[in-house]
Amino acid sequence: MAIASAAPLMAMNGALKMATNSQSYLEVQDNSIPKPQQLIVISPSGVQKERMVEEDMYVLSAPLATSYPHKPPKYSDCAPLFLKVQLNHRYHDATVKLNQFGLDWTTTTHGPIHNCNGALDSTRNVKMSAKAGVLASNGDIEPLRRCIVLDIEGTTTPISFVTDVLFPYARDNVGRHLDATYDSAETQEDIKLLRAQVQEDLENGVAGAVPIPSNDAGKEKVIAALVKNVEAMIKADRKITALKELQGHIWQTGFKNNELEGVVFDDVPEALERWAASGIKVYIYSSGSRLAQRLLFGYTNYGDLRKYLCGFFDTTVGNKKETKSYHEITASLGVDHPSEILFVTDVYQEAIAAKPAGLEVIISVRPGNGPLPDNHGFRTVKSFSEI
DSSP, rough: OSOOOOOOGGGSOOOOOOSSSSEEEEEEOOOOOOGEEEEEEEETTTTTTOOOOOOOOEESOOOOOTTTSOOOOOTTHHHHHHHHHTSOOOHHHHHHHHTTTOTTTTSSSSOBBBBBTTTTTTHHHHHHTTTTTOTTTTSSSEOOOSSSEEOOOOOOOOHHHEEEEEIIHHHHHHHHHHHOOOOOOHHHHHHHHHHHHHHHHHHHTTOOOOOOOOOGGGGGHHHHHHHHHHHHHTTTTTTOOOHHHHHHHHHHHHHHTTTTOOOOOTTTHHHHHHHHHTOEEEEEOSOOOOOHHHHHHBBBBBOOEEEEEEEEEGGGGGTSSSHHHHHHHHHTTTTTSSEEEEEEESSSHHHHHHHHHOOEEEOOOTTOOOOOOOTTOEEEESSSGGG
16 A cells, blocks of 8 residues: 555654665554554655655555564664654544545554445545556556656657658758858767767768768868768668757757647647646657757647656667667666556567566557557557556
């Protein structure tokens, strides 16, 4: 079970202990209750207590193991503070709060609370069982998800918007953008990245790569060579940082000048709002630069959706078809287990890469998406309303 706050439990006539070996816990001790039935509330380490939400805490009805090889819990530096809070609360206050949280304070088993009509309060008990899973609209139990990581193209946004709007805009405006911003530090950094990428492409015999002259050759010749390379990269739909950074800067001009407007599927805004309201943190992982991602969700046909998003990942974290990239994302999100992360993508190879990293994976099936292999083994959805 999960509980919203530790403070009300501290009002019980018992001892409070805070552990330092990987988890913190509160013990509500009543000597009239057999020790195996006493309640222990545990919070994970590394979570700021003022930012904790109910699914961050566990309620156990048995004492923590202290026999070998387990180490007994230790008092933390916060113990005196919590003990003072405990002394400033009374038993009645605690019973009221426990009732609000759906815990029956009159029993030693701390079972589910019933409403005034004697019926089981299903709303509270679904919420309290968040650690084990949540009840889906179809009656199935879905696994706990603390984070959802979304792909963009073919998942939140039609592929056609990317291929028919964004890519052509970048291709048609690369020369103009480079000419207008050539001397800026931002564009010079973009050129530096492109030079390194093109040099690598030339060494590997990549089709479409042409040498970029030195700056001594003059601005016009440098830009002309850059345009040829960028056009070839866009045509080949290459997922490389040098291209994506430049595209993001070109699109930034388009969005801010109202020449571009981001497009998302109709079910996306409602889902983002619903997930955010339920405490699920939503992130984006796309081959497009983080700037491009922020622009797309900041200037959509449904307005600014960035308020529902907690962060953005791009190819700097790794290739989307490599498992190590998802290990990096898991480490960044700080979940207890990678299975608490749901990754939604339309690309089978990305799903294959994310699964060995321990993430839950769902494949998005949208109009215009490519076909999936037979017996691919992944759950699919046609709308975020199914998640």
